[in-house]
Amino acid sequence: MTDAAEEYEAVVVGCGPGGAAAAATLARNGVETLVLERGVDAGSKNVSGGLIYAEESAPYTIDGLFPDFREEATERPVTENIIHNIAGDKVKSFDIGDLHHHDTAWADAVLRRKMDSWLAKQVHERTRETGGGLLTEVHVTGLLRERGEIVGVTTEELDPIKADIVVAADGVNSELARDAGLMDWEEPEEWFQGVKAVVDMEPEVINDRFDVAPDDGAAHLFSGDLFDGVRGGGFLYTNESSLSIGTVFHLDSIAEERAEPHELLDSLLTHPLMAQWLSDEYDEREYSAKLVPDSKKAAHPSPHEDRLVLVGDAAGQMQAQGPIIKGMNHAVTAGALAAEAFADARARDDPSQAGDLYEKKLHDEGVMDKLRPTGYKVFGQLGELGPVDDLSNAIAESAVGRFGVRAAAGLLERAYASPRMVSMIPDTKLPYVTLPTVIAEELGEPVTDENTVSPPDLGDRIGDLTYDVGDPHIELVDKSFEASGTAVTACPVSAEDFGGGCYRDEMVQTNGSEEHLVSLDTQPCVECGTCAIVADTEWEHPAGGKGVEFNQG
Amino acid sequence: MHTVVMTKGVPDFREGQVSFDEDGHLERGKTPTVMNPNDKHALRAAFQTKVRNGGHVSLMSMGPPGYEEVLQEGMRDVYADDLYLLSDREMGAADTWATAMTVATGLQNLDEQPDLVFAGFKTADGETGHTGPQTCWCLDWPMITHVLSLDIDEDAGTVRAKRLVDGDISEIETVEAPMPCFIVADPEFEPTYRKASHRLKHKDLREETQQRAEEYEEHLTVWDHEDLNLDPDYIGLDGSPTIVSGVDPIPKAPSEREATMIEADEREALEPVLDELTPYAAGD
Structure with a gap:
């Protein structure tokens, strides 16, 4: 066989939501599209906490691109949103439904193997009609260059492939983004690390314990002193017949504290607050982990180079601000916008404009401002300066601060549910640890339930x-x-x-x-x-x- | 391109499937019949020619009517455009020679003459490895055995193959032969698809063949000796020069070692195993 490169109009690398949205939009525009996925099945390499949003303000949503998405690929919609501030066994819970509903058409819990493999089927059918299609078990290793210009991709399993556009939707550890020099793995401050346990539970038991209707679901968030001072928090989402329970921490904090991520997850699983939901027969289906880019710092402002465009996690497009964790929806929007940009550029007979057009669309459609909010730039980063951080922590913990917390309980709950306030949250101990702890100490009630969960040890988790x-x-x-x-x-x-x-x-x-x-x-x-x-x-x-x-x- | 693969149904010798009586004789009735595993390598090689070069892949067998399901298995698990079963009582109890005569006649009876015929490397039951080469002898074609990989040049009408020399994995040679040609695929044969377009086609064809296998009867042709114009004296038992004088079961190895049974449903219960094995861990 010869080593001559094959040519497709578009190559999409990765079939998560970003890649699927890009491929579907390319196919709709009649672009011959090849999708390369390295897992045995789309979704087999993917982990997420588990909520996918459709934003009212977004130009593209996943169910807009894939009409049966919610019926076929998701778990339960989120109809209840609570954040729990924890200090020891004292807990103060705030309803943050307002924050959740802001700009939200709907939000569903998902499990990625089911979701992505369903998307992949649709993507293959649609791209096959263009002369391309989806292939699994292909590891794209880098960029194919001619005279220094990016012209396609190299893979481990196939001969090189040329394309007029390469959409890198290859996830948080994108090898293409790194080959292009657009992303790196340098600063722990730019990343979160999440770990998750999917816990088996009968649908009726979920309905009963979470007091939700069969077609409804709950999202609970946890912060305070239960994680040994490591900056971050926990979450619990209801699926159809399981729970997704996990923790997400700033990677620099995990590194500094020499924290063991699986133990932090266990701290959440074994907290008395969880006893109301988790029974003695705790049955963990799967333990998983993932890096999460912090878009405030890591989202690339200009995520393209020659014929390469980055979408989703590969471009750092993951919005995590306090209780808001949105990634998949932004990947969908970015993927579709990148595809749209290529279709526009091709219509003007100049496909090489696609990258610039994509960047412009990200700004014009408001995606970049969600990923890198102005409020954070002005106030959040200020709060991260050492002296300011020390002072804020001291005030919050002082008698004055505590009095303020007691006096302003209602205001605090509203503040937690304010999208504007949340966008300004600095990445410091104050919002993640100190404030929730003080809130719980001053306003919380002790939880007296006995939690009998004994999570599997790491060896068993790996073994499964x-x-x-x-x-x-x-x-x-x-x-x-x-x-x-x-x-x-x-x-x-x-x-x-x-x-x-x-x-x-x-x-x-x-x-x-x-x-x-x-x-x-x-x-x-x-x-x-x-x-x-x-x-x-x-x-x-x-x-x-x-x-x-x-x-x- | 027309490619034909020869196959045979054999007892499923896998653990849990195969059944032997007290004397160690195979219980045919209790053991399912499956496609000879080595023939699947041959079928995969033929499928590769379909994906890369197009054309038509036929799967052919000689045997009782029940072999229909063996052919269906090949169509479902690998690929086939159509199926041929050479079957009647006159063909029964054939040795490798009579089988080769019958199959070669079946091949010559096809509407479109094959460019390539594939056989697997010996069957799991007879283990002679004769039927393929003897069929080739009947056809008077060139033959390449122990084939590991294959490239076809349709314009030149040639096939180029990498093969094991004397079945020895350490020595590989590349040979070229004109088509039509007979290929015996080695169990080490690895189909390779380095082009995205080939993999996409592979995916399409796999989907098609699985659907086709659901209704395989519509793609099955059964020929008896009259359809093939074969003289009963030259096929089946009457046409078989081989005489099996007897079959000696290989006696089971006597178990003289002492065995200690350990229930292994609990972690603690495995401690004695560790205690037993630890002394050997140093390589003593």
Whole structure:
């Protein structure tokens, strides 16, 4: 066989919501579109907390592009939104329905394997009609260049492929975005890390325990002192016959505190507040983990280069501000806008304009302002300056601050539910830990239920995942503990004094001196990307169809 | 391009499927018949020619009417455009020679003459590996055995193959032959699809063949010896020069070692296993 490149008009890399939206929109415009997905099935590599939104202000929504989406691919709609402020066993709950409903046409809980594989079927049917189609188990490794210009993609499984447009929807650890030099894995401050347990529960039991109708669902958020001071919070969403329970923390905070992500998740699962929902027969279907870009810092303002456009997580388009966590909807909008931009550029006989047009559409349609809100730029970043942060924490914890919290309980609840206030939240301890703790201490009631949940240990959690890793895909470049030791704790499938994970550290005797070294076994890797940031690695995804396979996601 | 694959139904020797009586004889009645596993490699090789070069893939077998399901299995699990079963009582109890005569006649009876005929590397029951090469001898075609990979040049009318020399994995040669040609696929044959367009076509064809297999009867042709104009004296038992003088069951290996049974439903119960095995872990 020859090595000559094949040509398609468009190549979309990744079939999550961003890739699916791009592919569907390209196909609708009659563009010959090839979609390459590296999982054995779309969704097998994808994890999300689990809420997908359709925003009233968005030019594209997932159900607009895929009309049967909500019937076929989602779990329960969110009809109740509560945030719980926790201090010890004291809890003060606020209804943040107003925040949730702001600009929201609907929001549904989803499990990604089911959702993405359904989307992939629709995408294949639609793109096949254009002469393209969707292929799974293809790992796109990088960009194909001619005379320095991006002209297509290279893959592990196929000959190079040329295209007039390459849509990189290859997720948070996008190899294409990094090949193009548009994204990196440098600053822990730009990332969150989420871990999640999907817990089995009969639909009737969910209806009963959450007091929701069969077609309704609840979203609960948790913050306060239950996470050992690590900045972040927890969530619980109701699916049709399971719960998605997880925690999301700033990666720099996980790294600094040497926190063990799975233990933070366990802190939530075993808190007395959870007893009302979780019974003795706690049955965890799946443990999963994912990096989450913080769009305020990581969303690329100009996510394109030559014929390459980035959409969704690959471009850092993940909005996480306090209780708002929106990613998939922005990926959908961005994917469709990128496709629209290419269709427009092609109509003008100049496909090379697609990237600039895409960038303009992101701004004109208000996507960039949602991802990088002005309020955060003005007030939030100010709050992150050391002295301001120290002062705010001191005030909130002081008698004066506490008096204010007591006096202004109603105002606080309204503030929590205000989209404008939330957009200004700084990434500091104040909103994530100090304030919720003070609120709970001053206003909360003790929860006396006994929580009897005993979550599986990390070994069992890893053991329940499906792996076919193939060759090691991550290389540990600097094995010293100084350079890479953080991975031992921060990696969601590793832990100190746990032998079965990816990373472990040991003291090694060499020529009379002792060295503190780190070793890596990629066998249990969940491909979250944490170690690409907190350790010194050469990080790549496994080959197509290889590596972890999520059944829930 | 017309490609034909020869296959045979064999007892399913997989654990849990196969059944033996007290004397160690195979219980045919209790053991399901499946497509000979090595033939699936041959069918995958033929499917590769369909994906890359187009044309038509036929799957052919000689055997009792029940072999229809063997053909259906090949159509469903790999690929076939149509199915041919050579079947009547006169063909029964044939040895490899009589089978080869019958199948070669079946191949010559096809409307469109094949460009390639594939066979698998020996059957799971007889294990002779004779039927393919003997069929080729009847056709008087060139033959390439132990084939690992295959490229077809339709314009030149040639096939180029990588093959194991003497079935030895350490020695691989590349050979070229004119078509029509007979190919024996090695169990190590790996179809390769390096083009996105090939993979997309593969996906389409797999979907089609699975649907076709649901109604395989509509794509099945059954020929008896009269359809093939075969003299009963030269086929079946009468046409078989092989005489099986006897079958000796291989005695079961005597189990002389001591066995300790350990219930393994609990983690603690595995501790004794560890205790037993630990001394060996050092490689002693």
